[in-house]
Amino acid sequence: MRTTLAKLRAPGLYRAGLGFAIGIAFATAITWVVRSSTGHATFHHYLSGDAILTVSLIASPIFFLVGLGGFDYWLYWAAGRPTRPEDHSSHGAHSWKDYFRINTDHKVIGIQYTVTAFFFLLVGGLLAMLMRAQLAQPGAQFVDANTYNGLFSVHASLLIFLFVIPVFAGLANYVLPLMIGAPDMAFPRLNALSYWLLPLAGLMMLSSFLAPGGAFADGWTAYTPLSIDAPIGQDFFSIGVQLAGASSIMTALNFLVTIITMRAPGMSFFRMPLLVWANFATSLLVVIATPFIAASQFFVLLDHALGFNFFNAGKGGDVLMYQHVFWFYSHPAVYIMMLPGFGIISEVIAVKARKPIFGYRMMAFSLLAIVALGFTVWAHHMFTSGMASWIRIPMAITTAIIAVPTGIKIFSWLATLWRGILHLDTPMLFALGFLTTFTLGGISGVMLAMVPFDIHVSASYFIVAHIHYVLFGGSLMTIFAGVYYWFPKMTGRTFDERLGKWHFWTTFVFFNLTFAPMHILGLEGMPRRVATYASKFADLNLFISIASFALGLSTLIFVYNIVTSWRGGPRAAANPWRGLTLEWQVSSPPPIFNFDRVPTVVGGPYEYGVPGAVHGIFAPAPVPATVGGGAPVTTGGGVHAPSE
Amino acid sequence: MPSRRSIAATGVAALIATAIGIALSYAIHWFPVQASTQAKNTDTLYHVLAIASIPIFVLVVTVILFSVWHFRMKPGQELQDGPPIHGNTRLEVLWTAFPAALLLGLVSYSFVVLHDNERKPAGKEIVVEVTGQQFAWTYQYPPSVTGGAPFSSTQLYLPNNESVDFAIRSKDVIHAFWIPAFRLQIDAVPGITTHYRATPDRIGSYPVVCNLLCGVGHSTMRSTVHVVAPARFEAWVRSGGASQSSTG
Known part of the structure; x- marks a missing residue:
């Protein structure tokens, strides 16, 4: 009895749960x-199931998070009681149970995020299988x-808000602080809270x-006025999106502050790995767009x-306004779901x-160009909406x-790739597969920019094909590449490399067989x-x-490989890929506080083939050698053995 | 460095692949029948887009396959790195400027097509009012068409080779008035009237599809457009939209 009470406290x-x-x-x-205070003139019943359910959807997650301890530190501080300073004793995970509580270690949170996603x-894939069963005849x-x-509404909502967006945040949560030489994220408690919003959002949807x-x-577009007249299930989406969106914004702020303030000595912006650049760009998009x-x-x-009649045309509402506000987020969201993959x-x-990387600076600038341009294209989702026709131009x-x-x-x-020495293992196969399928998705995207063509295929299966070429052939391919690439580190x-290759080829083939014919269906x-x-x-x-059932089965190869390898795969070396970036210069998995000594960055992140080049060293930099980025540094503290 | 010979051979293979791709883009039956002048313009635009896109896709795939073929790690190279090439300004300017010019060209051409498709033709034009409601379409023929009292029908009849201006409204939620054979659609939005213009040019019956999710009956919100000879259209209008089973 006393232990139960202690657990509840x-x-x-x-x-x-309490x-x-x-x-x-x-x-x-x-x-x-x-x-009851409004009286019988307004309400026949003082208790309404719908009202209780809607308010519960807002209140229960907040009370749940309070119970979980997500706000403990701030509540103690607000109440004037002694706060418990973060002694980092909760860092690291010692058993699987540690993943089911508030944990402020970015590496634990990264795994929580990734596994949840x-x-x-x-x-979401299972829901798609049910849809394809329905559509077989x-x-x-x-x-x-x-x-x-x-089915298709929840499928899209889960895969957008609970998979693609957070899985990128999860992978970056794990590797980004390591890549910039930081011991953790800038706001570890905010980080923990942003994670715990996600399972709530997903389970709600x-x-x-x-x-x-x-x-x-x-x-997932919830166009008004259809969504206004919908049953109570609609509120599960409206409120679930708020939780997932709040999580996104918290994490993006965290990434921005971490990247701006916590880079290791010597890591200028133009020495950052492009993954860091990509998450910097993505986080800008998230904090600006998500409020919409x-x-x-x-x-x-x-x-x-x-x-409230915002969208009731008969009461002065404006139906098209919804679409403008919605797409002002949801187009940049496409880049939120793609830039981290880049x-x-x-x-x-x-x-x-x-x-x-060929043209490193142009790679960074093109990310920023996409951020800026990404805010100027939203109404291409509305070419057939009946909006003012000049906006189309x-x-x-x-x-x-x-x-x-x-x-x-x-x-x-x-x-x-040109004149490189290509290691065609699983992460690289997914990267090359991504280049082909994403190019197709990009080409169909350009076609859809052409107004007369879009007028024909807008909202048809051509669009279904296009978005899956971008989000599956694009984003998911990069996610698989990233998961395999950092699996040894995490x-x-x-x-198992053999299973990884099987996973790639089955995914690549059945992905194309599933989604390519949808272009034709839409045109027809x-x-x-x-x-x-x-x-x-x-x-x-x-x-x-x-084809889609085979594509679904191909995922099982991935699940089997990951689960068995995680439980009993061979121990990974610290730097199995001979990478230069900082995350590979520490053990696999990294020490609890990432770096036993603060690294100093002395060169670019991708100086492969430059004799004697290093990116970071674990000793103070010899002062003159850091000038010029790629200048060779030959101290004993070098962490990369130059290749012959 | 790969030999000039293998690069040239690959270039020839890429050209052949491009030619095959473009031939396929004409051979494959992508679209439903063309039943309006707008459909012809839009289909031409599609083929131009295909011709512009296929070489770019072939280029990307060719470089990948060539790299996999020539630059894959060979035994003994396990610890080697490639040459430290950091960039090439001329190349980077080229692959920024050329796609930008190509894209601006294509989008300009698309505006020409858009203008042609939406321009009011010189000849006669009739107005048909379209109303969407869950889950059916109705069509109103105003006095300007009937010459007398307006009437309403669940049948959509149009005279061949005459421009029609659809005035589209909704009684409840958003629908989309899509006629794939015309390659035209626009949403029916509560509170406003939307328009598009079509010039049917092929006698026959074609599906009218609601193409915006409007509720449980969305999948079955279908209708048919009958494009008939002007004389038959006149007869149908004079009969007050009496249902006719045969078309042609």
Whole structure:
């Protein structure tokens, strides 16, 4: 009894569960107070299930986090009680249980993020398999239309907000502080809190299937006024997005401050690895853009739950306004989901081709160009929306032009391959696969910038093909490349290379077989987001469904490889790829505080082939040798053995 | 450094691949039938885009495959690095300027097509009002078309070779009025009236598709457009939109 009580008092999952229950009680009480004080003239019943549920969705996660201990430090400080200074005793994870509590170690948080994101990848993928089962033949046979609409809505929401965006934040959480020579992120407690918002957001979106009326069923875009008249499941999305968005913003602020203030001595901006540049650019996008989707979903919530009539045309509302606010985030979000992948590919290709990144500065500048241009293209999602027609002209031009910095990156990676010594192992295969599939996604993107063509295929299966070439053929390929590349560093183990290659080839082949035919379906006139379709599309759809099941199975190779290698793979060396960047200069996994001695950066991150070049040393830099970036340094503290 | 011979051979292979790709882009049956003048313009634009895109994709894949073929690590190279090439300003300027020029050219051409597709033609033009509601389309023919009282129909009949200006509204949520055979669509938005213009030029019946998620019945919100000879259209209008089963 006393131990139970102690568990309920101490921060952790038990107290979090208690907090969750208190959140529901609080929601019940507050809706009862508001309703009974307003009186019978307004409400027939003083208790309403819908009202309690909606308020609970907001209150319970906050109480849960308080119970978990996410706010302990700040609450103690606010109450004037002695705070517990961070003694870093919670750093590191000693058993699997340490991953289920508040932990301020960026390496633990990185793994929490990554594993959670992959859990939601598998769930989201499973939802896609159910969709393809429904679409294998025309005519509903597997689920009803409402459930089907819920499937694709939750599929997209989970994979965008709970997989692609956070998995990049997770990988960067782990490796970015190591790469810049920092002992941790700038705000470790904020880091822990930003992680714990994610499982709550994901479980909320997923549990909407249990809500009365079913899951939110109007797409991840939640276009008004459809979303305003939707059942209560809609609130699970509106509020879930707030949690995931808050998490994104917290992490982005954390990355920005970490990158700006915590770089090791000698690491100027133009000595940063491109992964750091990429996360710098991404974080700028996140902090500027994410408040817009938060606003758009607050509008929907207020309209849906309280009848604010923001989007009710009959009451002075403006339907198109929603789309402008929504896409002002959701187009930059495409780059939020791609730029960190560009960073990963730069790391993998430089190391695996044994050459400096071709045009390093242009690679960094093109990231910044994408950040700036990314805010000027949003209305290309609205060419057929009925907005003022002149807006199409500038938006089409900027949309075409944003392909230029992206093209610079592709061509620079190709030039990096040229005359290199290519190590064609699993991370490199995913990087090369990414180059081909992402180029296709980029080309179809340029085609969609052309207004008359977009007018035909907008919202058709051509769009489904395009976004999967960008987000699966683009982002997910880079994620797999990054996970394999840093797996030895993160786990201290070596993955099975043979299984990794199998995973690549099955993924690459079945990805293309699944999504390439969707271009044709769209051009032929098949709309997206339909539970059934004209019989003339039957053959291609059956083909796609079969290919997609094989694609789903290919993921199991990855899961098996990762799980078994993590549990019992051969021990990994500190620097199995002979990388120059700082994360490879410490043990695998790194020491609890990353660096036993603060590193000093004396050269660029990719000086492969330069005789005697080093990026960082673990002794104070000899003063004159640091000038000029690539100047050879030959102290005993050098951490990279020059290659012959 | 690979020999000039192997680079030249690869270049020839890339040219052949490009030619095959462009030939395929014409051979493959991508689109539904063309039933409007706009469809012809848009399909031409598509083929121009394909011709511009295929060489770029072939270039990327060729460089990757050539690199894998020539620069893959050979036994004994395990600890070697490549040459420390950091960049080439001329090359970088080239691959910034050339794509920018190409893209601006393509987008300019697309504006020409857009202008042609949306321009009011010299000849006769009729107005048809389209109303979307969950989950059906209705079509109103105003007095300017009927010459008498307006009437409403669930059938969409259009005279061949005459421009039609669709005025599109919604009674509830957003729908999209898509006629794939015309290559045209626009949303039906509550509170505003949207428009597009089509000149049907092929007699026949073609699907009308709601292409924006509008609720549980979205998948079945379909209609048909019948493009008929002007004389038949006149007869149909005079009959007050009496349902006709046969078309042609």
